[in-house]
Amino acid sequence: MAVFMNVMIQIIVPMFLLIAAGAYLHRKYTLHMPTLSQLTVNFLLPMVCFVNIYETNLSGSTAGIVMVYLLLFNGLLIGAGIIISKAAGFDRRLSSSFQNSAVLSNSGNYGLPVSGLVFAANPLGLSVQIIISIFQNLLTYTWGFYNSVSASENGANVWKKVLRLPVLHALILAAGLKAAGIGIPQAIWSPIENASNAFLAVALITLGAQCAYMKITSISKPLLLAVLTRLIVSPVIGLLVIFLLDVDGTLAQAMFIASSFPTSRNSALLALEYDNYPEFASQAVIVTTVLSSVTVAIVIYLAKIWFPL
Numbered sequence: 001m002a003v004f005m006n007v008m009i010q011i012i013v014p015m016f017l018l019i020a021a022g023a024y025l026h027r028k029y030t031l032h033m034p035t036l037s038q039l040t041v042n043f044l045l046p047m048v049c050f051v052n053i054y055e056t057n058l059s060g061s062t063a064g065i066v067m068v069y070l071l072l073f074n075g076l077l078i079g080a081g082i083i084i085s086k087a088a089g090f091d092r093r094l095s096s097s098f099q100n101s102a103v104l105s106n107s108g109n110y111g112l113p114v115s116g117l118v119f120a121a122n123p124l125g126l127s128v129q130i131i132i133s134i135f136q137n138l139l140t141y142t143w144g145f146y147n148s149v150s151a152s153e154n155g156a157n158v159w160k161k162v163l164r165l166p167v168l169h170a171l172i173l174a175a176g177l178k179a180a181g182i183g184i185p186q187a188i189w190s191p192i193e194n195a196s197n198a199f200l201a202v203a204l205i206t207l208g209a210q211c212a213y214m215k216i217t218s219i220s221k222p223l224l225l226a227v228l229t230r231l232i233v234s235p236v237i238g239l240l241v242i243f244l245l246d247v248d249g250t251l252a253q254a255m256f257i258a259s260s261f262p263t264s265r266n267s268a269l270l271a272l273e274y275d276n277y278p279e280f281a282s283q284a285v286i287v288t289t290v291l292s293s294v295t296v297a298i299v300i301y302l303a304k305i306w307f308p309l
Contacts (some may be wrong), residue, residue: 011117012297018201019289022208036206044202045108046170047195049130053174054184056127065247066128069255070135073241077103078143080233084225093276096147098222100267101284102229104144107133109207110289111261113200118257118300119250122309128254130171137165140266148270207289210265214286222277226263226284231295235260252307260299262288 025031081102085095105111111129119125177184184192238259242252263284271281 008297011114011300012293015113015117015204016293018204019208019211022205022210023212024208025205026209026212031209033206033209036202036209040109040199040203040206042166044195044199045112045133046166047192048112048199049134049167050170050174051193051196052123052127052130053171054178056123062124062128062251063131065245065251066131066255067135069241069245069247070132072244073238073255073259074103074135074139076237076241077234080237081229084229088221088225090222094222094280096274097267097271097276097278097281097284098226099147100144100270101226101263101281101288102234104140104264104267105136105230105234105258105261106207106264106285106289107136107258107261109203109265110292111258113204114261114296115254115257116200119254122250124250125254128251129258132254132258134165134167134171136264137167140264140270141165144266144270148274148276207265211286211289214282220280222280223283223287226280227287227291230263230284230288231260231291235295235299248307249309253303253309256303256307257296257300260292260296262292262296 022031026033078099081099082095084102085098088098090098107129112126112133115126115129119129235256238256242255247255265285268278268281268285270276272278
């Protein structure tokens, strides 16, 4: 219980105070969401990625294990989403939004700040989360995108989006510089590090602003199933894959915690853009985000107990 309370006080409460601040600021001053989103995704997130990849000794074998885990975990979760949506009798558009809500997690705005707090003294844990966040972006712009448009767009558009992701460029650049043993002058490193440090606050304030005007009219069957799949089924699948791969320590902690994050706002954006039950998709984002204050704390607690360092 002491560990659980420590997780709540040291990680969950500070995170939700910043989310609440973002909601308050947006209601009072009407923040410009496109600017906040672009600042976070196109500048601060790449800086976090660059700093952590450049500073961390992440071996090729470790990265390989993470990628195997992600392929197995997401493959099983997609399969679960398809089975649940078919069993529930959802139509094609609702099934699309449900599957995106169940599979696409908020590994950026939510996951990276949480991992930054959990692994503040352990860069390996945050580096694993960065790889997971990049994978989630790729999954969003490939499977998530096609799932939403039902293959009505050609593949070239998808790959253009993927190749333009700044976080992907930051990953490649940091890995290349590190592999080549190239040092970065302090005059350049200092602003990069400062921008990286700003990410946590800005990301959580942005997330709070996104949730400021969301309304829940009723707890529908699709919403209930989406919440259960995202917050319960997903961590269970993640845990099974971790046991299957026989992973422990920091890697296991980072993977298990990442499997518990709430629904990505991208699922709501895709639903809105292609008119696939956007109200349901927005509700899934806010409900999973609120309830995750408890479920993520429990998963962090269990991760520390089951996978000690």
